[in-house]
Amino acid sequence: MEHALDITLTVNGTQVSRRVAPRVHLVDFLREELGLTGSHIGCEHGVCGACTIRVNGAIVRGCLMLAVQANGCSVDTIEGLSDSGELKDLQKAFHEKNALQCGFCTPGMLMAAQDLVLKNRKPTREEIREHISGNYCRCTGYQAIVDAIEEVIQTKVTYGKG
Amino acid sequence: MKAPSFAYWKPRSLPEALELLARPGAKILAGGQSLIPSLNMRLSSPELLVDITGLPGLSKIEFRKETARIGALTTHAQIETSPEIAKQVPLLAAAARHVAHPAIRNRGTLGGSLALADPAAEYPACAVALQASIVVASRKGERRVKADDFFRGLFETDLKPGEILVAVEFPTGGRSAFFELARRQGDYAIVGLAAHDSRFVFFGVGGTPVLVNTRKSLDETKAAVKKELDPPADLYHSSATKLHLAGVLLERAWNTLSTSR
Numbered sequence: 001m002e003h004a005l006d007i008t009l010t011v012n013g014t015q016v017s018r019r020v021a022p023r024v025h026l027v028d029f030l031r032e033e034l035g036l037t038g039s040h041i042g043c044e045h046g047v048c049g050a051c052t053i054r055v056n057g058a059i060v061r062g063c064l065m066l067a068v069q070a071n072g073c074s075v076d077t078i079e080g081l082s083d084s085g086e087l088k089d090l091q092k093a094f095h096e097k098n099a100l101q102c103g104f105c106t107p108g109m110l111m112a113a114q115d116l117v118l119k120n121r122k123p124t125r126e127e128i129r130e131h132i133s134g135n136y137c138r139c140t141g142y143q144a145i146v147d148a149i150e151e152v153i154q155t156k157v158t159y160g161k162g
Numbered sequence: 163m164k165a166p167s168f169a170y171w172k173p174r175s176l177p178e179a180l181e182l183l184a185r186p187g188a189k190i191l192a193g194g195q196s197l198i199p200s201l202n203m204r205l206s207s208p209e210l211l212v213d214i215t216g217l218p219g220l221s222k223i224e225f226r227k228e229t230a231r232i233g234a235l236t237t238h239a240q241i242e243t244s245p246e247i248a249k250q251v252p253l254l255a256a257a258a259r260h261v262a263h264p265a266i267r268n269r270g271t272l273g274g275s276l277a278l279a280d281p282a283a284e285y286p287a288c289a290v291a292l293q294a295s296i297v298v299a300s301r302k303g304e305r306r307v308k309a310d311d312f313f314r315g316l317f318e319t320d321l322k323p324g325e326i327l328v329a330v331e332f333p334t335g336g337r338s339a340f341f342e343l344a345r346r347q348g349d350y351a352i353v354g355l356a357a358h359d360s361r362f363v364f365f366g367v368g369g370t371p372v373l374v375n376t377r378k379s380l381d382e383t384k385a386a387v388k389k390e391l392d393p394p395a396d397l398y399h400s401s402a403t404k405l406h407l408a409g410v411l412l413e414r415a416w417n418t419l420s421t422s423r
Contacts, residue, residue: 025198046262068170134264
């Protein structure tokens with residue numbers, strides 16, 4: 001019954017075409033077909049957020065989307081956002097505030113955090129927590145992560161960069 | 163885990179989609195935020211997924227006289243951020259931010275949530291509270307089902323095989339309040355309440371949303387809630403706890419509704 005389909009999508013600004021089986025998740029496609037292993041696979045049913053990526057500008061779960069559904073889409077992964085410098089401030093703040101220990105959740109956490117930064121609001125700590133509520137971290141207890149995100153957003157608002 | 167094998171088709175028109183759905187083992191894929199986890203956990207093994215996200219006209223939000231018609235493919239994120247929905251159907255806008263987490267709200271859809279009818283989901287209760295009409299298409303044409311008659315049981319709706327939920331019509335106006343208790347923002351509700359005018363609709367307390375009509379006073383309504391609700395216990399909360407929490411939410415909604423009068 002299963003038949004492979006040809007898909008073309010833009011990943012981190014580069015157009016790629018592949019033939020994929022419908023059952024392949026987008027995050028598996030990125031990791032195994034394209035070698036972009038920065039997006040992590042934790043729970044594979046949408047609970048942990050480690051596979052968070054951006055599709056057409058909106059963050060999504062890479063394990064809750066099929067690669068065939070991304071046909072024609074523009075996909076950004078942690079590699080793309082890191083290389084372009086988009087995450088520079090968040091990465092620095094995460095480092096300085098000790099907002100990671102094992103680092104498994106960090107790519108997904110940064111994608112979710114950047115989504116909030118881009119909204120260009122001044123969220124409360126409670127709202128920051130709400131925004132990253134779909135991303136599990138089993139090391140830090142979240143306090144330092146919220147500190148890091150809060151600092152980046154405050155700096156942006158103070159200097160009017162955002 | 164990984165999903166089992168299936169075929170995938172993305173039709174470009176409603177007639178084509180309905181044709182594909184008539185095939186054995188066919189299942190609708192919309193936002194996929196509940197279906198794909200169930201595939202990953204091998205709880206579901208369809209032979210064919212019919213991806214309806216390419217169908218034209220199913221993500222439209224239209225406001226007519228006293229009605230908001232919201233297309234089935236409208237995402238939770240769109241509902242959450244639409245200023246028009248916030249103004250015309252505030253109950254729905256208030257509910258949307260309780261649906262899972264931002265990354266899931268960007269893909270999950272209104273139609274998907276109603277068609278799945280998860281007992282802990284927000285929209286079914288809103289639809290019942292607002293007395294919405296659910297618009298369903300099949301090869302025979304279109305029909306409308308009142309939300310009161312749509313939710314039949316646990317994950318069970320009035321949808322027949324081969325039908326597609328295409329839109330929901332919500333009456334606009336009125337006073338509403340939405341409250342939900344969860345262990346973590348975005349988790350499944352322990353108990354939730356969608357209230358609109360004289361209708362208090364609880365979710366997470368049984369197989370379907372449970373309607374309790376208002377009584378003369380808060381105390382009488384509270385007594386009615388105690389009598390009419392029989393919530394099953396979950397892993398963390400006994401039936402008695404849930405019933406108590408339902409009363410707490412009723413009181414909050416009652417106060418909100420009476421102060422916004």
